Amino acid sequence: MDQNTGVGLVQQAAAISGSSAAVSDDLAAALFPKSDIILSDRMLSNGRQYLQSIVQDIETEICMIAVEDFGLTHDTIIEIGNSDRGHSFPLLQNAGLLETKTLLDHIFISVQRVELGARLLQKISQADLEAVLTRYLDNEDAAIADAAMASLVAQSRDNASPGSIHAHIASLPAEILFALVWPIVAAVQKLSGYDGPGLKKAAEKLLGRHDESAGTQSRARRLAQLVDQLAEDENHLHPLYDGLDLFLARLAKRSGLSVDQLILFTAEPNMVRLVLTMRAVDLPTDHAISIFGVLDGSGQLLTPASYNEIDGEKAAEMVSKWAGNKLFQDAQRQLNAGLAGFSD
Amino acid sequence: MPVTGNLAEPVRGQLDGDGRLVSADPPLLRLHLHCGGYEGGPLAVPQLSNLCRLSRQLNMNLSRPVQAADEDNLINMWVEIRLQPDDQYGNIGISIVDWKETPAPSTSSQASGRQRDFDRLNGRGSIRTDASLRIMALSMPGDLDAVEKYIGQSLLDIFDFVEPSKQSVLVESISERQPVRGQHVRQRNGKRSFYSLSGQPLIDNDGLFSGYRFALELDEEREAKENKDEASLPIKKSELISDSLFGSQLGPALRQPLGKIIANAETIGSRLEGPLRGDYSDYAKDIASAGRHLMDLVNDLSDLEAIQRTSFSVAADDIDLVDLAHRAAGLLAVKAADHQIRIDLPDKDKEMPIKGEFRRVLQVLVNLIGNAIRYSPDGSVIKLQVVSEGEFSAITVRDQGDGIAEDDQQRIFEKFERLGRSGDGGSGLGLFISRRLANAMDGSLTVESAVGKGSTFKLSLPSRAA
Numbered sequence: 001m002d003q004n005t006g007v008g009l010v011q012q013a014a015a016i017s018g019s020s021a022a023v024s025d026d027l028a029a030a031l032f033p034k035s036d037i038i039l040s041d042r043m044l045s046n047g048r049q050y051l052q053s054i055v056q057d058i059e060t061e062i063c064m065i066a067v068e069d070f071g072l073t074h075d076t077i078i079e080i081g082n083s084d085r086g087h088s089f090p091l092l093q094n095a096g097l098l099e100t101k102t103l104l105d106h107i108f109i110s111v112q113r114v115e116l117g118a119r120l121l122q123k124i125s126q127a128d129l130e131a132v133l134t135r136y137l138d139n140e141d142a143a144i145a146d147a148a149m150a151s152l153v154a155q156s157r158d159n160a161s162p163g164s165i166h167a168h169i170a171s172l173p174a175e176i177l178f179a180l181v182w183p184i185v186a187a188v189q190k191l192s193g194y195d196g197p198g199l200k201k202a203a204e205k206l207l208g209r210h211d212e213s214a215g216t217q218s219r220a221r222r223l224a225q226l227v228d229q230l231a232e233d234e235n236h237l238h239p240l241y242d243g244l245d246l247f248l249a250r251l252a253k254r255s256g257l258s259v260d261q262l263i264l265f266t267a268e269p270n271m272v273r274l275v276l277t278m279r280a281v282d283l284p285t286d287h288a289i290s291i292f293g294v295l296d297g298s299g300q301l302l303t304p305a306s307y308n309e310i311d312g313e314k315a316a317e318m319v320s321k322w323a324g325n326k327l328f329q330d331a332q333r334q335l336n337a338g339l340a341g342f343s344d
Numbered sequence: 345m346p347v348t349g350n351l352a353e354p355v356r357g358q359l360d361g362d363g364r365l366v367s368a369d370p371p372l373l374r375l376h377l378h379c380g381g382y383e384g385g386p387l388a389v390p391q392l393s394n395l396c397r398l399s400r401q402l403n404m405n406l407s408r409p410v411q412a413a414d415e416d417n418l419i420n421m422w423v424e425i426r427l428q429p430d431d432q433y434g435n436i437g438i439s440i441v442d443w444k445e446t447p448a449p450s451t452s453s454q455a456s457g458r459q460r461d462f463d464r465l466n467g468r469g470s471i472r473t474d475a476s477l478r479i480m481a482l483s484m485p486g487d488l489d490a491v492e493k494y495i496g497q498s499l500l501d502i503f504d505f506v507e508p509s510k511q512s513v514l515v516e517s518i519s520e521r522q523p524v525r526g527q528h529v530r531q532r533n534g535k536r537s538f539y540s541l542s543g544q545p546l547i548d549n550d551g552l553f554s555g556y557r558f559a560l561e562l563d564e565e566r567e568a569k570e571n572k573d574e575a576s577l578p579i580k581k582s583e584l585i586s587d588s589l590f591g592s593q594l595g596p597a598l599r600q601p602l603g604k605i606i607a608n609a610e611t612i613g614s615r616l617e618g619p620l621r622g623d624y625s626d627y628a629k630d631i632a633s634a635g636r637h638l639m640d641l642v643n644d645l646s647d648l649e650a651i652q653r654t655s656f657s658v659a660a661d662d663i664d665l666v667d668l669a670h671r672a673a674g675l676l677a678v679k680a681a682d683h684q685i686r687i688d689l690p691d692k693d694k695e696m697p698i699k700g701e702f703r704r705v706l707q708v709l710v711n712l713i714g715n716a717i718r719y720s721p722d723g724s725v726i727k728l729q730v731v732s733e734g735e736f737s738a739i740t741v742r743d744q745g746d747g748i749a750e751d752d753q754q755r756i757f758e759k760f761e762r763l764g765r766s767g768d769g770g771s772g773l774g775l776f777i778s779r780r781l782a783n784a785m786d787g788s789l790t791v792e793s794a795v796g797k798g799s800t801f802k803l804s805l806p807s808r809a810a
Contacts, residue, residue, distance in 0.1 A: 143442050174404045204403065208429055213407030222422045225409050226442060253409075 037267045046111045051098060056086035057169050058177070058206070059184050066202035076192035077199070088187035097183040106176050109260045112267045113244070119297050120244050129243050130155065136227065147223040151246065154216040169206075171215035181207060216245055217259060224249030237283060239294050247291075254281045256323035266295050273322070275302060280315040354424075354439045359387055359396055361434030371443055378414045392423060396436050399425040417445040469560040472546075473499055475553055477518065493534065499558070503529035506538065506566075514541075521545045521553050528563065538563035538570065595646040599639065606635035644773040647707075648759075651780045658701040658784045662808060665696035665705075665739045669728050672709035680717050680726070687713065688727040696730040696737045698805040700785040705805065708778040708789065709739070712801045715774065716743035719799075736787065738804040748793040756791065778803075 033039075063081030066072040080087050092098050120129070133155070136148030158168065169177065185203045189195060212218050220243075228250050237254070239247040252259045255277050265274040271292065278288040285304045292302040322329070357368035357376075365376055365387045373383070381388025387396065391410045399406045406425045411418060421444075426437040472481040477499045494502050505511045509528040517524050524543040531537050543558035613628035650656055673680075673687045680687055690696075698705075716726045724744040731738050748756060755761050757779045760772035775789075782789040786806050793799035 143444075147442070174398075174402055174406055178402045178404060207402065207404045208427065210404055211407065212405065213424060218407055221409055222407075222442065225420050225422060226444070 036269050037264075043108075043111050043115065046114060047107045050110055051103075051107055052086050052089050054169070054172070054180065055089045055092065055098075055184060058180055059086065059088050059188055061169060061206055062181070062185060062199060062202045063188065065205050066198045069205060070198045070201050072194070072196075072198040072202075074192055074194045074198075077188065077194060080188060080191070087191055088184050091187045091190065092183055095183075097187075100179060103176065103179055105260070106173070108267075109263045112263050115297065116263065116266055116295060117244055119295060120239055123294050124240050132241055132243055133246070136223065141226070144223070144226045147219065147226055150213075151216070151219040151223045154214065154219045155243070155245070158216050168215075170211065171217065172210075173215075174210065174212050177210055178207060217249070220245035220249040221252075221259070224253050228253050237281075238287065238291055240290075251277065251281065255319050257319065261322065270298075270300050271296060275307065276310060276315045277319050279307065279310045279312055280319040282312065354441045355421075355443050356440070357387075357438040359436040359438065363387055363393065363396065366435075368438075372438070372440065375412060375414060375419065379412075392438065395423060395425055396438070399427060399436065400434075403427065413448060416448060418448050420444045420446070471499065471543075471558040471560065472555065473558070474555040477556065480555065499556075502532055503539075503541070504532050506530050518545075518556065524556070524558070528566065538566040595642055598642045602635050602639045602642065606632050606639065609635060641773075644777060647777045647781075648773055651777060651784065656784065658704055658781070660699045660785070661702045663698055663700055663702050663705060665698055665730050665737055665805070666690050666692065666694050668702070668705050668709055669730070669739055672706055672713055673728070675710055676713050676717060679714070683717060683720070684723045685717055685720055686725045688725055690728060690730050694730065696732065696739070697808045698737045699808045700787065700805045704781045704785065705803075708781055708803055709741075711774040711778045712741040712803065715801075716741055716745070716799075719743065719745040721745065732807065733804065735807055736804040737807045738802050740800050740802045742798060742800040744798045747795045747797050748791065748799050749795050750793075753791050753793060757789070 059080055060083065063072075063077045067078055067081050072078075089098075130152065133148055133152050137145055137152075139145045139148065154171075158171070172180075181203050185199050189199055213222070224246055227246075236242070237247065237250055241247075242250060248259045248262050251257075252262055255262075257277060262274065262277065265271060265277065268274075274295070275288065275292065278291065283291070285307050288307050289302050289304060292300075296302075355369045355371050357372045358366050360366045363386050364384060365373075365381065366384065368376060376388050377383075379388040379390070387393045389412055391412055395406055395408060395410065405427055406423075408423055410421045410423045412421070413419060420442070421440045422442040424439045424441060426439060428435050428437060469483045471479055471483075474480050479494050479497055479499060479502070482494055500511065500515075505514065506528045509526075514524055514527055523545065524541065527541040529539050529541050531539070540561045540563050541558055542561075543556040546554045546557055548554040609628045609632035613625050613632055669689055670692060673689055677687070713726065713728070720726060720743045726744075727740075727742045729740050729742070731740070757775050759776045761776070779789040782803055782805070788802075788804045790802050790804075791799055792802070
């Protein structure tokens with residue numbers, strides 16, 4: 001063992017001694033999960049990959065803007081700007097800056113969306129999926145045609161590398177991008193030792209030019225808002241007919257829930273809340289069963305009897321409750337956490 | 345189905361740094377005003393305002409769906425909030441690319457449970473009485489005034505019993521402390537709703553009768569039937585003109601703006617506010633004249649409506665015809681002077697006491713003198729004289745106009761009869777109304793005239809002792 005290796009081991013040991021203190025946290029999270037959702041290894045891996053790719057994209061973008069638009073000549077910043085690997089991720093991870101609830105929820109939803117997309121592709125080809133949207137291109141309402149075109153463009157961009165979990169900054173909701181940008185700026189400053197205003201200005205510019213409407217989900221929401229008013233589309237609410245994003249956006253609009261909530265429902269055991277939502281918006285039985293079959297990944301079946309026996313009024317009441325203020329719901333859940341017999 | 349199509353151009357608006365809506369396209373401005381905002385005030389559409397606030401907080405552009413509503417429609421919008429980084433005032437641009445209005449969902453499609461709640465709210469109530477049936481407590485949620493009106497009153501005073509129920513049956517049941525079931529009653533006052541009344545006697549802790557607890561259920565079938573019966577009653581001709589359609593609704597609504605038009609036009613015409621080109625001043629006078637004509641017409645139509653009502657009645661005041669003649673002439677003095685017409689009045693000291701409504705007699709006289717001025721040549725004399733004719737006293741108004749042919753003398757008292765004249769400011773209702781008023785006061789209005797020899801109108805009213 002040469003001296004350098006020795007130094008490396010010493011550093012490693014010091015780092016490990018710090019992190020091992022938290023092993024009980026990891027074990028507790030694995031042993032006593034608080035949700036009913038089972039996180040598979042694939043989802044965890046995808047989640048990590050997704051987060052790393054966002055962080056890397058953002059740091060690269062900020063450094064590029066700082067160099068190109070604000071004339072920064074700092075070597076590390078130039079290197080990060082041209083690099084194809086992430087630099088600030090470990091720093092942010094160790095500092096716990098990536099563990100905010102908003103961010104983690106977003107990652108989970110993004111990963112589950114990819115999962116649903118993969119399930120859908122087992123039932124219909126990508127080409128067919130794209131073709132279903134083209135029917136809106138000729139719609140006599142110019143706004144619908146325009147929104148359909150925008151949605152198709154966004155989808156094509158996302159599907160450039162099918163199956164990939166790679167994130168696009170353009171598809172991030174404003175709040176998520178905002179929540180990530182500033183910790184990343186701080187991390188890059190720390191890594192580079194640069195403390196001038198250039199990075200902050202670059203971050204502001206990145207935020208300022210972010211166009212939410214360019215995101216796939218955003219475009220699907222706009223299209224959903226428009227097509228949901230077409231009477232002839234009344235019975236065609238189906239992922240095979242609309243594609244995943246438009247289907248979710250339309251169901252969200254009709255139920256009053258958010259798309260993120262619906263995606264969360266699809267990860268829950270037996271997708272019970274999704275089934276209830278479909279009942280609440282009065283989807284016909286065969287339709288609901290078909291949708292369940294397309295989105296389910298665990299080989300479960302929804303039978304007509306079990307769907308029909310759900311009381312529509314009760315389902316609507318529950319859905320309306322879920323659609324209420326999220327902070328209130330969270331608080332209510334936490335307050336009732338220790339009380340037996342209280343639930344949604 | 346959307347009721348208005350997609351707008352080809354985005355609906356735009358701009359907020360200043362303090363969140364005030366400094367400019368907006370009409371649909372956005374309308375929504376803003378509907379939400380309680382005012383021009384140049386803070387953006388009052390909460391959903392849009394929140395989005396702008398978030399955009400400013402994040403310092404980022406946002407594109408999101410927003411749903412708002414006005415009275416009739418749900419409005420789905422796709423809103424793009426655009427910060428203007430180079431703008432030193434911190435203005436924010438709002439661009440709504442899809443503005444879709446759909447009729448708001450009908451409340452009739454409410455869940456049945458919710459409907460039941462409303463039914464309960466509107467129809468069901470309870471009444472608690474003491475031993476003598478005096479109301480101690482009541483809940484009639486559909487009639488909030490009921491509590492104030494009915495507490496302390498006897499139950500038998502606030503309801504009428506309707507077939508097949510009879511008050512005697514109820515009284516008998518109560519005297520025997522028996523439960524009461526399904527009695528049909530109707531509120532005597534207020535909403536006059538029909539109810540089904542059921543009650544149980546109350547026994548206190550000492551085993552003594554202490555009153556009744558009644559349940560009230562709105563009798564919708566009866567209500568509907570009764571309303572239908574009322575609706576199917578033939579409408580009397582005289583009721584076709586509503587009691588208050590013109591006189592108390594349209595009339596005042598028209599008089600106010602007309603008054604303003606006349607006053608402003610007169611101000612302009614008389615150049616009170618400063619010099620004005622002569623022809624403009626004349627135009628203003630024309631406007632004032634037309635306004636006065638319209639005002640007269642409104643007044644005439646109000647009167648017409650009033651006198652055609654079966655319930656029309658006049659007061660029998662103790663009045664003096666001479667005094668009224670002077671008052672009426674005074675009102676028209678300026679108009680007469682404009683045409684160099686002299687109004688010759690009876691001596692002020694003379695008295696001619698009569699019975700009649702002051703306002704209405706004055707109205708008739710103003711009409712008669714006004715007509716005389718209108719149809720007399722400039723520089724002529726209009727003579728008013730009073731005569732006592734036993735039970736009646738009369739006043740005559742004689743002019744030196746062209747006179748009225750004998751064949752036309754009755755026609756002039758008909759509604760809208762102008763004898764072919766037009767453009768002189770008359771409505772054709774004045775004499776019709778005047779005669780009806782005279783008749784309503786147990787008097788009469790007649791005319792004597794010959795072509796080329798002027799006309800004499802005579803208003804006779806019941807005399808009274810001085």
